[in-house]
Amino acid sequence: MLIIAEAYKTRPIRFLGLWEISGWKLKAYGISYANQIPGQQLIDAAHRVTGERLSASAAKTHHYGVGFVGIHEGKTGNFVFVDWWADENELHHHVYLSPSEQPAALEYMTPTGLTACAWDLFLISHERDAWVNHVLKQAAAPDLEG
Numbered sequence: 001m002l003i004i005a006e007a008y009k010t011r012p013i014r015f016l017g018l019w020e021i022s023g024w025k026l027k028a029y030g031i032s033y034a035n036q037i038p039g040q041q042l043i044d045a046a047h048r049v050t051g052e053r054l055s056a057s058a059a060k061t062h063h064y065g066v067g068f069v070g071i072h073e074g075k076t077g078n079f080v081f082v083d084w085w086a087d088e089n090e091l092h093h094h095v096y097l098s099p100s101e102q103p104a105a106l107e108y109m110t111p112t113g114l115t116a117c118a119w120d121l122f123l124i125s126h127e128r129d130a131w132v133n134h135v136l137k138q139a140a141a142p143d144l145e146g
Contacts, residue, residue, distance in 0.1 A: 006075070011119050012036050016043065016071070021051050024058075024065050025144075026084075027127075031072040031119050038073035042103035046071045046080045046096075049106050053082045053094050061086040066144050068127050070120050078103050081120060085131055091124075 014037050016028040028046070030037040037043075050069050067084030080096040095114050096106040116124060134146035 027068040033075045038071045045104040045106050050082045
């Protein structure tokens with residue numbers, strides 16, 4: 001039998017700004033269980049791993065230099081995902097976790113198969129819709145700034 005520890009509640013999702021890293025433009029978003037935005041230590045750690053992941057993985061893809069980052073300060077731990085679009089319609093998704101008490105200790109989790117939680121999927125769906133509307137449906141003049 002499935003026992004749910006806590007009923008689902010909407011969490012605030014906030015735009016934290018546009019990050020420009022090594023020629024990339026990434027929309028950064030914060031999600032938090034208990035606050036309006038995640039703590040600065042987690043945001044700084046997310047910025048660090050984003051730069052590292054782009055350097056390690058993105059060059060191997062046919063990308064457009066745009067993407068988004070989710071920084072989720074959860075109930076029992078922290079979740080960071082670094083995403084970018086490539087090959088017109090493919091999303092590259094990389095996941096990191098850290099304990100609540102050590103937000104900067106982000107560990108790369110993508111090889112485990114972990115993808116996202118219910119709140120993260122909401123944000124990913126929002127970005128998917130934006131990509132479809134501003135890029136894929138605008139084949140004659142895709143808007144990467146939209």
